[in-house]
Amino acid sequence: MTGLRAHDLSFAYGAKKALEEVSFEVGAGRFCALLGPNGAGKSTLFGLLTRLFMAPRGSIEIAGHDLARAPRAALAELGIVFQQSTLDLDLTVRQNLSYFAALHGLSGRTAATRIDAALDQLEMRDRAGEKARALNGGHRRRTELARALLHDPAVLLLDEPTVGLDAAARASITLHAHRLAEDGKTILWATHLTDEVAPGDDLVILHRARILTRGKARDIAGDMTLHERFLTLTGAVA
Amino acid sequence: MTAYLTSLRAIVLREALRFIHQRERFIAALVRPLVWLLVFAAGFRAALGLSIIPPYQTYITYETYIVPGLCGMILLFNGMQSSLSLVYDREMGSMKLLLTSPLPRGWLLFCKLAGSTIISILQVYAFLAIAAAFGITMPGWGYVAVLPALLVAGLMLGALGLVLSSLIKQLENFAGVMNFVIFPMFFLSSALYPLWKMAESSELLHDICAVNPFTHAVELIRFALYLQFNGAALGWTCLAALVFTGAALLGYDPARTRMGRKT
Numbered sequence: 001m002t003g004l005r006a007h008d009l010s011f012a013y014g015a016k017k018a019l020e021e022v023s024f025e026v027g028a029g030r031f032c033a034l035l036g037p038n039g040a041g042k043s044t045l046f047g048l049l050t051r052l053f054m055a056p057r058g059s060i061e062i063a064g065h066d067l068a069r070a071p072r073a074a075l076a077e078l079g080i081v082f083q084q085s086t087l088d089l090d091l092t093v094r095q096n097l098s099y100f101a102a103l104h105g106l107s108g109r110t111a112a113t114r115i116d117a118a119l120d121q122l123e124m125r126d127r128a129g130e131k132a133r134a135l136n137g138g139h140r141r142r143t144e145l146a147r148a149l150l151h152d153p154a155v156l157l158l159d160e161p162t163v164g165l166d167a168a169a170r171a172s173i174t175l176h177a178h179r180l181a182e183d184g185k186t187i188l189w190a191t192h193l194t195d196e197v198a199p200g201d202d203l204v205i206l207h208r209a210r211i212l213t214r215g216k217a218r219d220i221a222g223d224m225t226l227h228e229r230f231l232t233l234t235g236a237v238a
Numbered sequence: 239m240t241a242y243l244t245s246l247r248a249i250v251l252r253e254a255l256r257f258i259h260q261r262e263r264f265i266a267a268l269v270r271p272l273v274w275l276l277v278f279a280a281g282f283r284a285a286l287g288l289s290i291i292p293p294y295q296t297y298i299t300y301e302t303y304i305v306p307g308l309c310g311m312i313l314l315f316n317g318m319q320s321s322l323s324l325v326y327d328r329e330m331g332s333m334k335l336l337l338t339s340p341l342p343r344g345w346l347l348f349c350k351l352a353g354s355t356i357i358s359i360l361q362v363y364a365f366l367a368i369a370a371a372f373g374i375t376m377p378g379w380g381y382v383a384v385l386p387a388l389l390v391a392g393l394m395l396g397a398l399g400l401v402l403s404s405l406i407k408q409l410e411n412f413a414g415v416m417n418f419v420i421f422p423m424f425f426l427s428s429a430l431y432p433l434w435k436m437a438e439s440s441e442l443l444h445d446i447c448a449v450n451p452f453t454h455a456v457e458l459i460r461f462a463l464y465l466q467f468n469g470a471a472l473g474w475t476c477l478a479a480l481v482f483t484g485a486a487l488l489g490y491d492p493a494r495t496r497m498g499r500k501t
Contacts, residue, residue, distance in 0.1 A: 050334070050338045051337075051338065051492050052334060052337060052338065052492060053492050053493075054492045054493045071340075072340045072341070072342070073340070075338060075339065075340040076340040078338070080334075080338055082331055082334055084330070084331035085331065086330075086331040086332045086334055086335045087332075088252070088256075088332060090255070090256070090259045091252075091255065095255075098248070099248050099252055100335065102244045102245050102247065102248030102249075103245055103248065103249075103335065103336065103339040103341065103346075104241075104339060104340060104341075105240070105241025105242075105244050105245065105340075105341065106244070107244040107247075107248075
């Protein structure tokens with residue numbers, strides 16, 4: 001498959017289990033929401049998917065490349081927006097993007113063309129010369145999304161990318177990500193907010209280190225709203 | 239240009255930009271050794287008698303003696319400073335950007351190391367220029383010959399910084415480690431006094447100084463400044479650099495999970 005596949009992942013911080021036997025797949029060109037309350041294990045899963053650390057058991061495939069056996073090929077197909085901003089605030093938007101492009105071996109005209117295209121796609125071209133520090137939260141997130149697209153990855157991971165954004169910026173980033181899936185990117189979008197999930201999206205609900213359920217969002221919601229279903233599943237309603 | 243060179247250039251350039259943005263850091267890095275050179279050395283000149291020891295061929299002033307040690311001090315402090323910035327990068331998340339690049343992690347860490355070493359060497363030359371302005375000069379070609387010595391010493395101390403940054407979980411823990419690394423390394427070395435002086439007061443302290451890699455880095459710089467080659471110092475410095483680099487690679491190995499450990 002060309003999307004994303006996680007198989008039988010388990011991970012623990014000492015005695016505390018953070019993930020237990022987690023398996024799921026996201027097909028190519030699909031938007032999959034990874035929904036879970038705080039502490040469910042979403043960030044740990046992202047750490048494993050991005051190879052910041054490795055699971056003692058289980059496997060991960062990114063666009064057909066096994067992350068443990070072919071990490072370079074797998075990471076080359078991965079675009080990431082981390083929960084915490086990773087922009088260098090003293091650099092301009094363009095300098096931030098150029099730095100990232102170089103980390104993927106892109107330079108010169110190729111890098112410049114891709115940076116312009118990514119900035120256009122996220123409607124950030126006119127802010128390219130501004131320092132990241134001068135941008136508001138929404139524009140910083142858009143810059144990070146543009147950056148994640150520079151090397152044209154097949155799979156995009158976004159770890160709670162709307163944290164700290166106002167309603168308008170949140171809606172705008174969510175819409176952008178859905179459009180990217182329509183354009184063929186495989187998206188894994190971690191969130192704890194049900195309103196960021198569209199009825200047609202794939203959905204994985206993670207709770208207390210385990211997957212509670214997965215499927216189409218509208219099928220999981222059934223005769224309830226997704227919000228009500230999520231609270232029921234995670235035991236947050238009495 | 240290959241992907242490797244592209245990333246090297248970008249990482250070195252980013253280190254340089256970061257340095258330019260922190261002008262106070264540059265001034266602090268210069269003031270520290272200058273205070274030692276112009277105040278401390280002046281005060282201790284009378285108290286510390288120096289005999290003629292290699293690489294010197296005549297009696298030298300104490301100020302002249304401590305210049306190589308102060309060059310080492312700049313490299314040592316910068317190595318630790320870049321380690322501090324790595325811990326900061328990790329807490330702020332920007333380290334993740336580096337570690338999720340498809341290029342080999344060892345290469346990316348080397349690029350970081352090379353960037354901070356180049357910045358350190360520029361500061362050493364600025365310090366040597368100011369020392370020369372105060373009349374403390376070395377042989378002309380010594381300023382050229384010392385460059386490879388500074389490079390090896392800088393890489394060794396930078397690699398030590400990398401090891402520390404992989405071990406330190408939080409910024410708050412950094413100050414303590416600095417006290418247990420920088421000061422012992424600096425004072426238990428030949429930076430401020432020759433080893434035979436140390437042996438006069440304590441054989442044990444002398445032996446500790448003799449195995450301290452910083453001593454060998456300082457001696458490598460001292461001999462190079464006087465156009466002499468010190469094979470033993472080079473060997474020990476290279477060996478320490480290899481050991482520290484190996485430990486740093488282990489520290490940043492994703493299978494060891496240190497990077498992901500919750501703080």
